[in-house]
Amino acid sequence: xKCLTQDQLIAYTEDRLSAVNTQKLESHLDHCTFCQxxxxxxxxxxxxxxxxxxxNYLSExxxxxxxxxxxxxxxxxxxxxxxxxxxxxWKKRSITFMKRMTFAAAAxxxxxxSGMLISxxxxxxxxxxxxxxxxxxxxxxxxxVNHPILKKHIDPGIQQAAQxxxxxxxxxxxxxxxxxxxxxxVMADPLRISMVASLTDQxxxxxxxxxxxxxxxxxxxxxxxxxxxxxxxxxxxxxxDSGKEETAHNPNEDWDSIRNADGFLFLNRELRSYFxxxxxxxxxxxxxxxxxxxxxxxxxxxxxxxxxxxxxxNATKTYDINKSFxxxxxxxxxxxxxxxxxSAVEVIIDRSNTEGNAKKDYSYELIDDKGAILGAWDSKNxxxxxxxxxxxxxxxxxxxxxxxxxxxxxxxxxxxIDQSNPITFKLGSVYTEEAAAFRAVLDLARLEKDxxxxxxxxxxxxxxxxxxxxxxxxxxxxxxxxVYSFKPDGTPxxxxxxxxxxKGELGENTAPMSMVxxxxxxxxxxxxxxxxxxxxxxxxxxxxxxxxxxxxxxxxNIEPLPKQLIITASKRMVEHRHVDWEIPILPEK
Numbered sequence: 001x002k003c004l005t006q007d008q009l010i011a012y013t014e015d016r017l018s019a020v021n022t023q024k025l026e027s028h029l030d031h032c033t034f035c036q037x038x039x040x041x042x043x044x045x046x047x048x049x050x051x052x053x054x055x056n057y058l059s060e061x062x063x064x065x066x067x068x069x070x071x072x073x074x075x076x077x078x079x080x081x082x083x084x085x086x087x088x089x090w091k092k093r094s095i096t097f098m099k100r101m102t103f104a105a106a107a108x109x110x111x112x113x114s115g116m117l118i119s120x121x122x123x124x125x126x127x128x129x130x131x132x133x134x135x136x137x138x139x140x141x142x143x144x145v146n147h148p149i150l151k152k153h154i155d156p157g158i159q160q161a162a163q164x165x166x167x168x169x170x171x172x173x174x175x176x177x178x179x180x181x182x183x184x185x186v187m188a189d190p191l192r193i194s195m196v197a198s199l200t201d202q203x204x205x206x207x208x209x210x211x212x213x214x215x216x217x218x219x220x221x222x223x224x225x226x227x228x229x230x231x232x233x234x235x236x237x238x239x240x241d242s243g244k245e246e247t248a249h250n251p252n253e254d255w256d257s258i259r260n261a262d263g264f265l266f267l268n269r270e271l272r273s274y275f276x277x278x279x280x281x282x283x284x285x286x287x288x289x290x291x292x293x294x295x296x297x298x299x300x301x302x303x304x305x306x307x308x309x310x311x312x313x314n315a316t317k318t319y320d321i322n323k324s325f326x327x328x329x330x331x332x333x334x335x336x337x338x339x340x341x342x343s344a345v346e347v348i349i350d351r352s353n354t355e356g357n358a359k360k361d362y363s364y365e366l367i368d369d370k371g372a373i374l375g376a377w378d379s380k381n382x383x384x385x386x387x388x389x390x391x392x393x394x395x396x397x398x399x400x401x402x403x404x405x406x407x408x409x410x411x412x413x414x415x416x417i418d419q420s421n422p423i424t425f426k427l428g429s430v431y432t433e434e435a436a437a438f439r440a441v442l443d444l445a446r447l448e449k450d451x452x453x454x455x456x457x458x459x460x461x462x463x464x465x466x467x468x469x470x471x472x473x474x475x476x477x478x479x480x481x482x483v484y485s486f487k488p489d490g491t492p493x494x495x496x497x498x499x500x501x502x503k504g505e506l507g508e509n510t511a512p513m514s515m516v517x518x519x520x521x522x523x524x525x526x527x528x529x530x531x532x533x534x535x536x537x538x539x540x541x542x543x544x545x546x547x548x549x550x551x552x553x554x555x556x557n558i559e560p561l562p563k564q565l566i567i568t569a570s571k572r573m574v575e576h577r578h579v580d581w582e583i584p585i586l587p588e589k
Contacts, residue, residue, distance in 0.1 A: 022538055024484055024492075149196045149264055150187050155395060157343040157415045158194045158268070161187050166312055166342045170195075174289075176299035178202040179209075181291060183305050184264065188285065189312035189341040190271060190278045191413070192396065195287070195305070197265040199294070206263030209295035223252050224267075225288040226274065234285075236273035237402060256395050270396045272346065272411065278318055278339065283310050316341040317419070323583045329432045329576055330355030331362060332407075335425055338585050344393055345375065345414040347425075352407025359573075363388050363428035366414070366585065368421050375414040379431055379513065381573075383549060386512035386542040388428060391415050423586040427579050431511045436519070436572040442500070442565045458507020459572070466499035466552050483534065483554045497556040500565070505548045511573035512547030514540070519569040522555060524562035532556040 012025055148169075150162035161167070166187050173182035178201060185196040199207045226234045236254070258266040275281050284306060291301040317340045324334040334350040353360060363378040365388075376390035380400075393413040402409045417423065440454040442463055451464040483499065484492040506512060517535040524530070537551040555565070 022536060026536070149185050149262075150194060150266075152260060152262075153194065153266055154258060155194075155268070155343075155393070155415075157393065158187060158192075160416050161189065161312075161343040164342060166315075168308065170305055172303050172305050174301040174303050176301055177294065177297045179207065179294050179297065179299070179301070181289070181294070181301040181303065183289070183303055186287075186305060186307055187343065188271065188307045188309060189343050190275070190281050190309070190316050191339065191341045191344045191346055192268065192270045192272075193287070193307065194266060194268045194343075197267055198263060199265070200263075207294075208259070208263075221290075221292065223289060223291055224255060224269075225290070226271075227286045227288065228282045229284045229286065231286075234274045237276070268395065270413075278316070281309060281313060283313070284308055312342055319585065321425075321583065321585065325427070325581045325583075326354055327362075327427075327430050327576075327579050327581075329360065329430050331360045331430055331432075333362065333427070333581075335583060335585075336409075340417070340419055343416065345417050347377070347412045347414070349410045349412070350404065350407055351410060359433035361431040363431075365390075365426045365428055366417065367424050367426055369424075369588070374417045374423060376428070377412045378428075379511075381513040381515065383512045383514055383540045383542055383547050385540070386547055391417075419586060421586075422584065422588045425583050425585050427581040428577075429511075430576045430579050431513070432574050432576065433571050434574045436569050438567075438569040438572070440567045442567065444498070444561065444563060444565065447500070456569075457510070457572070459510055460505040460507075462503045462505075463567075464501050466501040495554070495556055496559065497554050498558050498561060498565070499552060499554050501550075501552045503548070503550045506546055508546055509574055510547075511575040512542055513573050514549060515573055516551075516553075519571050520553075521568050521570075522553075523566050523568075525564040525566065526562070528562070530555050530558060530565075 012022065148162045148167035150167040151159055153159050153162065166189065167185050168187070170183045170186050173180055175181075180200050180202075182198045182200070183195055184198055187194045199209065201207055228234065254269050256268045258268070260266070271281075272278075287305045287307060289301065289303040289305070292298060294301065319338050319340075321335045321337060324332060326332045330353055332352045332354050336348040336350055337346075338348075339346040347366075351360075351362070361379040361381070364376065365373050366375040367373055373390055375392065376388045377392065378388040382388075391414050393415060396413050400411065402411070436456055438454070438456040438459070438461075440452065440461060440463060442452055446452065447463065447465045451462055453460065453462050455461070483495045483497065485495060486492055502516075504516070514537050516537075517533075520535075522530045522533055533556070534554045535551065536553070537549055539551075540547065540549040542548075
């Protein structure tokens with residue numbers, strides 16, 4: 001299967017694909033890191049701007065913001081990375097992805113249509129994006145070399161830091177094989193770093209090859225190395241929820257990249273994982289680049305970029321909070337520290353269980369003295385619209401949890417928050433894993449002509465025979481209906497098994513999380529357990545505090561077909577709302 005077309009992407013974001021075609025696209029996404037980045041960059045951008053008014057969407061620089069989130073090359077000629085990386089992170093995220101994309105698709109339609117009407121620059125870009133020629137790098141007449149390039153970054157925090165004078169002009173370059181690799185600018189504070197790179201041929205024409213090569217999952221050689229001034233190599237800590245074994249970790253994938261229409265590449269990553277204590281950050285860092293391949297050309301492009309941290313360190317304020325609370329559910333939270341840096345705000349919270357080892361999670365808000373929400377954190381497992389997250393930095397790839405001797409330490413990141421007013425930490429919900437007794441006995445002969453409904457503690461599940469959606473808009477060319485996996489070269493393999501559709505309507509106290517793949521166990525009437533199961537969540541909704549979702553499961557290696565499939569779950573996630581605990585983060589001055 002080729003990389004995503006515009007029609008496939010829009011249909012996917014609008015939940016208009018059948019479950020089969022959704023599976024085909026997600027199977028492609030499993031092994032294509034390039035398409036994953038295209039999709040995630042758009043989702044992240046729309047999530048971060050979701051609270052803006054339509055007037056802001058149709059602002060003067062709208063065209064540049066959207067162009068900055070897209071690829072330099074036409075959609076139809078984008079190359080696919082053909083090797084298969086570890087897919088556990090993508091699998092987890094794809095479950096909750098669909099609902100988050102609903103808003104993005106609606107906004108995409110309005111924004112693109114309106115943008116083409118009010119902006120000739122944007123109209124030319126959109127038209128060019130689906131032709132066979134690269135984008136004209138001079139399409140944006142408003143671009144100015146007199147202002148930092150980082151001011152055009154789509155991330156509000158990096159924009160703000162650049163506007164406040166934390167971007168430095170670098171102009172470090174290396175040339176080999178007729179290709180010049182240049183680092184134009186850098187912005188760094190104790191929490192993250194952003195660099196502007198350009199790649200040109202011998203005639204000065206922008207190229208778009210490094211971006212795709214740097215994330216090749218077969219490349220275990222680090223392109224980026226961060227050192228102190230004395231030349232000591234710094235090593236980042238790995239979060240416990242990274243989803244990958246250390247030996248399989250691609251050292252380059254912690255860097256995020258965004259391409260803009262002017263031919264610049266924004267390279268970003270967090271810095272916090274390098275330092276357990278912000279006071280240990282040196283006054284100067286050095287970022288070294290060692291690139292051995294640009295497109296199909298092998299060579300050597302080595303750069304050393306000094307990063308002066310003094311100004312940003314002086315502007316960064318850390319407040320020790322050290323306030324703890326144990327909820328009635330046995331979750332102990334210790335708000336350790338809050339840091340305000342030029343480009344971001346960091347909240348550090350230690351958590352542990354005082355009662356048993358059952359899974360627990362939580363949400364909270366940062367509010368001002370008038371009750372306005374300045375930022376909000378919620379569990380990563382929440383179904384799209386049910387998530388309370390607000391003003392969160394979505395692009396940071398290291399932002400979650402480190403294991404401690406007596407529990408876990410959570411790192412949460414928000415876009416910059418004004419420190420001039422009092423700020424309060426307000427605990428929201430607590431989520432606990434509790435016992436369930438769900439059991440659905442599915443007679444496969446009966447499912448051929450009828451539905452089966454089962455209930456447990458207010459959760460209602462409806463099972464039926466899987467059929468393709470007759471109203472599906474997009475089919476994947478060259479595919480028959482079915483479930484597929486993919487070889488490393490992208491060749492599809494049609495899988496054999498049993499496909500079953502279901503709908504879940506969660507009870508009022510059930511946490512609106514998609515946990516079926518974690519908790520469901522499938523056996524037949526003789527007790528044989530089936531472990532090779534794929535779960536697909538096609539549609540989700542959240543209204544009046546209750547979540548619904550629809551999807552299907554595909555059981556492989558099931559022949560000969562049993563008479564019954566029995567689905568059981570012994571656990572579920574419960575939400576405890578409005579847990580009463582507030583503490584001042586910044587008291588009134």
